Amino acid sequence: xxxxxxxxxxxxxxxxxxxxxxxxxxxxxxxxxxxxxxxxxxxxxxxxxxxxxxxxxxxxxxxxxxxxxxxxxxxxxxxxxxxxxxxxxxxxxxxxxxxxxxxxxxxxxxx
Amino acid sequence: xxxxxxxxxxxxxxxxxxxxxxxxxxxxxxxxxxxxxxxxxxxxxxxxxxxxxxxxxxxxxxxxxxxxxxxxxxxxxxxxxxxxxxxxxxxxxxxxxxxxxxxxxxxxxxxxx
Numbered sequence: 001x002x003x004x005x006x007x008x009x010x011x012x013x014x015x016x017x018x019x020x021x022x023x024x025x026x027x028x029x030x031x032x033x034x035x036x037x038x039x040x041x042x043x044x045x046x047x048x049x050x051x052x053x054x055x056x057x058x059x060x061x062x063x064x065x066x067x068x069x070x071x072x073x074x075x076x077x078x079x080x081x082x083x084x085x086x087x088x089x090x091x092x093x094x095x096x097x098x099x100x101x102x103x104x105x106x107x108x109x110x111x
Numbered sequence: 112x113x114x115x116x117x118x119x120x121x122x123x124x125x126x127x128x129x130x131x132x133x134x135x136x137x138x139x140x141x142x143x144x145x146x147x148x149x150x151x152x153x154x155x156x157x158x159x160x161x162x163x164x165x166x167x168x169x170x171x172x173x174x175x176x177x178x179x180x181x182x183x184x185x186x187x188x189x190x191x192x193x194x195x196x197x198x199x200x201x202x203x204x205x206x207x208x209x210x211x212x213x214x215x216x217x218x219x220x221x222x223x224x
Binding site for chain 2: 004031035040041042043044045048058059090092094095096097098099100101102103104105
């Protein structure tokens with residue numbers, strides 16, 4: 001069964017903290033994605049990776065960085081969290097082509 | 112040009128009704144149009160997808176209608192059930208070479224018993 005797991009379902013951080021969101025997939029997928037989901041804005045792509053150590057910026061990369069040291073793991077990093085980064089963060093993975101499989105999401109609150 | 116515009120933002124129908132969700136795009140290079148369904152507390156999951164070489168695709172009670180000349184596509188849910196209550200996202204991509212999707216803003220559907 002396809003599985004994408006995210007390290008936390010809920011996270012509360014303070015402004016200025018460094019935040020790590022972890023995503024692991026067990027499907028040997030080449031592609032991995034990080035989105036943020038906000039009401040009325042849909043899903044917006046932050047970064048994606050098409051191979052280990054390879055990454056590309058999505059539509060809203062400002063304030064974020066990513067790391068993919070192993071094929072199954074893709075991390076999203078908020079170097080200095082700000083209140084406008086309070087959101088639902090969704091990780092997804094896919095083969096080179098085809099369906100994207102999503103994790104359950106991490107709801108991050110920055111206070 | 113990279114946007115996908117989705118409407119309505121929310122929709123309430125009675126059980127058995129046929130909710131219709133519409134999406135429009137500008138970029139004629141888009142050639143893959145999936146719909147994702149998201150239940151509360153879950154990540155989105157692929158529901159149905161279409162390519163522009165066909166005008167309609169059915170899977171069970173879900174149908175995508177595609178109008179290439181108008182650059183519009185829509186999702187119809189036949190005989191809707193309370194279990195269909197969810198948020199629906201349309202999306203588009205340019206081929207599947209990078210598999211990047213541009214998502215619409217989502218439609219919250221409530222099917223009342």
